[in-house]
Each structure stands twice: as structure tokens, then as C-alpha cells.
Amino acid sequence: MGYATLLLSSTGAGGSDADRPFRPSFRVVDRPGLPRRPVGAASHAGSPMKRDPLPRFAWALTGSGHFLRESLEIASRLPYTDLYLSAAAEEVLHMYNVDLEDLRRRFRLFRDNTASAAPVGLFYHGFYHTVVIAPATSNTVAKLVYGIADTLVTNIYAQAGKQRIPSIVFACDAEPEVYTEAPKEWVTLYPRRIDLENTERLRRFEYTTVATTIEELRRAVEARLQCLNISGS
Numbered sequence: 001m002g003y004a005t006l007l008l009s010s011t012g013a014g015g016s017d018a019d020r021p022f023r024p025s026f027r028v029v030d031r032p033g034l035p036r037r038p039v040g041a042a043s044h045a046g047s048p049m050k051r052d053p054l055p056r057f058a059w060a061l062t063g064s065g066h067f068l069r070e071s072l073e074i075a076s077r078l079p080y081t082d083l084y085l086s087a088a089a090e091e092v093l094h095m096y097n098v099d100l101e102d103l104r105r106r107f108r109l110f111r112d113n114t115a116s117a118a119p120v121g122l123f124y125h126g127f128y129h130t131v132v133i134a135p136a137t138s139n140t141v142a143k144l145v146y147g148i149a150d151t152l153v154t155n156i157y158a159q160a161g162k163q164r165i166p167s168i169v170f171a172c173d174a175e176p177e178v179y180t181e182a183p184k185e186w187v188t189l190y191p192r193r194i195d196l197e198n199t200e201r202l203r204r205f206e207y208t209t210v211a212t213t214i215e216e217l218r219r220a221v222e223a224r225l226q227c228l229n230i231s232g233s
């Protein structure tokens with residue numbers, strides 16, 4: 001199934017940017033470990049948020065083409081999911097012919113256009129139960145490991161940690177040799193020792209699950225859904 005077909009056929013929250021209403025397509029039976037406070041209205045970066053009935057996934061894309069379409073496929077099957085894009089992700093999406101307008105039809109979309117990463121305020125108000133960074137570039141992984149929060153994506157990871165919200169990170173550079181899809185062909189890359197070490201360091205972080213294959217990512221997301229008693233589509 002092609003990516004466009006998948007976007008059209010999979011269910012989940014529809015939305016365009018940060019101001020779309022949501023249609024629940026799942027039921028939460030129990031929400032262990034979630035904030036008790038119901039999710040309320042909040043206002044960020046000048047765009048008022050509608051009141052959400054339930055917390056959501058915050059799915060972050062970085063400037064990585066490694067299993068980008070497959071990652072988006074998993075995200076598009078999740079209920080109640082917002083997309084957070086690094087500036088590099090926007091460029092790379094374009095190079096892989098993924099249209100932002102297509103994404104807006106499926107997700108609320110947050111772009112990296114404020115120095116303060118203004119949307120992270122949502123994390124203080126119980127809007128999110130889980131952060132997924134997939135795929136994560138070696139650049140973003142390095143920043144996560146050293147506690148740097150200077151992009152939208154590194155900020156949501158840092159703020160999630162400070163709120164004890166679990167994160168799943170799909171790190172691209174986990175093997176000495178990686179066969180990966182460039183925009184026009186498949187290529188072999190040889191991650192540096194520092195890249196491999198950072199992936200290992202990230203495994204030791206609190207509230208963090210590291211996936212290094214798309215299958216591991218799928219399983220980690222599925223495990224989180226089960227923990228939350230939510231079903232995907």
C-alpha cells in the first residue's frame with residue numbers, strides 16, 4: 001500500500017494545524033500513569049487550542065529519511081496524534097515527496113518556528129501521554145544525550161522527561177553499517193563511533209525506550225498502547 005493510500009485509509013484523529021476539532025476513534029478504558037487532571041484548553045503561539053477530551057501522542061519527525069515513510073505509517077494509525085517537525089524534517093519530507101498538506105489532513109502539525117519552542121507549554125497541561133521521536137537523526141540523538149534542548153523536537157523530549165512522560169526514540173544509527181533510503185536511491189552508511197555510543201547512552205535515560213529497527217519501533221508503540229489500554233487501527 002502506498003503512502004498516500006495509507007493516509008486516506010487509516011483511521012485516527014484528523015486535523016489541520018493546531019485548531020482542528022477531533023473525532024475520537026477509540027476508547028480509553030484505564031490510563032495508568034497519566035495525569036489525573038482532565039485536559040483543558042490552552043493557548044500557544046497565538047493559536048487557541050480546542051479542548052481535547054483525552055491526552056495524545058506527540059510524534060516528532062527529525063531530518064532523517066531512514067524509514068521515514070514507515071514511521072509515518074505507524075503514526076498515522078495511532079489515535080489522537082500530533083506531529084512535531086524539526087526544521088530539517090520539513091526539508092527532508094519535501095525531498096521524499098511527502099506533502100505537508102497530506103500530513104495536515106491526518107494530524108495537527110507543529111512546526112519549529114519559535115526560538116522558545118512555544119508548543120512545549122502543552123506538556124504542562126496534560127495534553128500528551130507519550131512522545132515518539134521517529135525517525136531520530138544522529139544530531140537529535142546527540143542533543144538528547146547531552147541534555148541540549150534548542151529545537152522543537154529536543155525541547156519536547158526534555159519537557160516530557162521533566163514531566164515524567166515516557167518517550168520512544170527510533171535512533172537511526174545503531175549498527176556499524178546502515179542501509180538506508182536516500183531520496184533517489186538506497187545507500188550504505190557507516191555511523192561513527194560517537195553516533196553508536198550516543199544511541200547506547202540514550203538507552204540509559206529515564207522514561208525512554210530506544211528502538212533501533214522499524215520493527216522495534218512498532219513493538220514499542222504497541223506496548224505503549226497496551227499500557228494505556230488504547231487500541232490503534
Ligand SMILES: Cc1cc2nc3c(=O)[nH]c(=O)nc-3n(C[C@H](O)[C@H](O)[C@H](O)COP(=O)(O)O)c2cc1C
Nearest residue numbers: 062063064065066086088089095137138139140172
Ligand atoms: C535527504 C536527507 C536525509 C537525511 N537522513 C538522515 C538520517 O537518516 N540520519 C541522520 O542522522 N541525518 C540525516 N540527514 C541529515 C540531517 O537532516 C541533518 O543532520 C539535520 O541537521 C538534522 O537536524 P534535526 O536533528 O534537528 O532534525 C539527512 C539529510 C538529508 C538531506
